[in-house]
Amino acid sequence: MIFSVVIYSAPYTSESAANALRFSQAVVDNGHQIYRLFFFSDGVHNANKLAITPQDEQNLQVTWDSFIRSNKLDSVVCVSSALKRGIIGADEARNHDLDSQSLQASSNISGLGQLVDAHMKSDRVISFG
Amino acid sequence: MIFSVVIYSAPYTSESAANALRFSQAVVDNGHQIYRLFFFSDGVHNANKLAITPQDEQNLQVTWDSFIRSNKLDSVVCVSSALKRGIIGADEARNHDLDSQSLQASSNISGLGQLVDAHMKSDRVISFG
Amino acid sequence: MSLVLVKSVSPTKKTFTYLSRSAPYGSNRAQVCLDAALATAVFEQIVNYVFLDDGVYQLLKEQNADKIFTKTIGNAMETLELYGIQNIFIEENSLRERNLSIDDLAIKVKILSNKKLAELIDSSDSVINL
Amino acid sequence: MSLVLVKSVSPTKKTFTYLSRSAPYGSNRAQVCLDAALATAVFEQIVNYVFLDDGVYQLLKEQNADKIFTKTIGNAMETLELYGIQNIFIEENSLRERNLSIDDLAIKVKILSNKKLAELIDSSDSVINL
């Protein structure tokens, strides 16, 4: 069955971001397919590539990144949520003359159309927030 | 009178981050002193320097930065909140071999002791979350 | 009032029901819910939009968020119809618990009973709930 | 039980009262409140710690957050005393509304009546409320 997962919450502040990741892992483990991850609102902070955590704590952003890469998932951060929250990819950094970028390369910035498309193409969409 | 202001909320997601800024501006406008701004938990996202907003919308991170600079305020982001959320200054970027940094130079990364100190040295501490 | 609970009419169209449950401004949930619904309408899907719980406060007349530097949600409500979203509902109990009458509201909406809300959710393909 | 409501005893010491009102794990508020209180104790200030509303759930026995990759708050409660915080209270109504008895709790706490809570807040220099 084809799933998509929508994440509304920032990492660490709410349990739901970590819960979304555990659920997504279980979807894959049970032989289902993930059509898309969509990071919306504060959820975009999960795709920040600059996070540094103490050695005895889970780095949620890195865990998302590994999960996305190892399963070759389509991961989208909502453009209007991301840019104003300082989640910036290489293209945006170049276009706005910024010396830094913060978006994990495993996620792409795109519009809300990708959320609607996820609902249209998936058998189930599960949201965490 | 000496105030400190503590900000627990991410920008845009909750009104309280913007409310904290308007309140802080009013404190200064009314001739009082701000001993410290302390960004805690998701509040650290207010000190992200990479935010890009549409021209017709307020850039809250830039407005905080201007406010802090023009009033020469002591602005602290909580170290344990900031690093795991990807709010990284020049020192941390260097120490961890990161190609980018995300912290506004007008804020400093420091510990929870600065919050306790703010309570000890201020006549009033107001929190927004 | 007779309610038409719209279901999918073709294999390419799905029925999306948005439940907007949050007061405006204090959090961005009202705006996020609206943005998602408008995007859905652009894709020519079938959209139901329901105001529930504190979400009914979004419909109060004479809102003006200029001084808190935010878009005024009450005005934005009119965009629902501009985007072709016609099934705009307000849940009956939420309205009554807040002493609201239809005259207090900025736009015309249909009143939805408890029972009809459950039917609407049941008959939808996707429910987005903020 | 006799309650000692501690006030500032020297000009350099202030009385901090922490109100921990949130259930553990669902949000980070319980942990944030605890971290701030421990830091306050390190600065040798006077600390009162009050569990209120859903915050009383933090005190349930046999918590184990390993599987959700988080620190177990129930264990962390013991650090309050390690840091010299002795005025640990649980608000009476919050306890009763949740059918909790002292035997259900992971650490020893004093029961605080409604009225004493107001007195504690009134007599504190700083109140941190999460």
Next chain:
Amino acid sequence: MSTLHTISKPPSSGLLNSCLTGVSENDALLFIEDGVYHGSKFSPDLETPHYLTLFSLEEDVMARGLNQSTLSNINIINYNDFVDLCVRYDKVVNWF
């Protein structure tokens, strides 16, 4: 159709009541995160329609010091079961 409703806020939030305005006969509720206090002996008695099956997520139950003996009438399930429920019901509505 049938719907799986997830609820992730504690009883004090009133979220369960909102959810109950939207349930139908073939639906089920799954309590996750701080929602798992629902149905425990440490929260008000559940007043859910008899036709609803109730689930709680094991990882969240254990984290909070709850267990089967403090959760009557609730089926405790793990993440694999959570995925199975998503398949078994026609759609999922998340209340948060």
Next chain:
Amino acid sequence: MSTLHTISKPPSSGLLNSCLTGVSENDALLFIEDGVYHGSKFSPDLETPHYLTLFSLEEDVMARGLNQSTLSNINIINYNDFVDLCVRYDKVVNWF
């Protein structure tokens, strides 16, 4: 001593009741953000002790389509007044 309590969540949150367990005779309440629905004709009647003075923040009141005619027994104040209140009361407790 006297305390100014701010409340920033709507009546449905139950936050006012929590706050009321902690108020004393010389205190005041200031409603901000979504708290400003308190005391409006669009929310349950306020049951606050008679000795409490009640304030609401003008910017938040106006944003939400409320005004003095829908807010009886509430003093509507601006940000400068908010700062003054912080000075006038011995401390501020923020409920959010």
